[in-house]
Amino acid sequence: MKLLTLLAILTILTGCTQDKQNQLSRKLIEFLDGNYLVTYANGSVTKTWTIKNGKVTTTDKGYYYFWDEKKHYVQTPIEHTFIEEF
Numbered sequence: 001m002k003l004l005t006l007l008a009i010l011t012i013l014t015g016c017t018q019d020k021q022n023q024l025s026r027k028l029i030e031f032l033d034g035n036y037l038v039t040y041a042n043g044s045v046t047k048t049w050t051i052k053n054g055k056v057t058t059t060d061k062g063y064y065y066f067w068d069e070k071k072h073y074v075q076t077p078i079e080h081t082f083i084e085e086f
Helices: 002-015 018-031
Strands: 034-042 045-054 063-067 073-077 081-085
Touching: 034 063, 034 073, 045 063
Parallel strands: none
Antiparallel strands: 034 045, 034 081, 063 073
16 A cells, blocks of 8 residues: 555656646645744854744755844854754
8 A cells, every 4th residue: 555655656746847846845845844043153153043934954065044034044054053943
């Protein structure tokens, strides 16, 4: 039964265009949005941002990026950043 379900999902996805697959992926991510407190701390420098109903994303270049509650785009290095969900 699990194999049949998996096969059906794969068949549907291969029939979708890349754009449609991206739209479905974005819809799934919208359900994963949450409230976060992001803190950047490096030596004596400490900055904190609040994210409400948003998400924190990472890149392969070593950064977190997100939109804060003031609608500012923020990018911080992963190694000095702490993320808490509230």
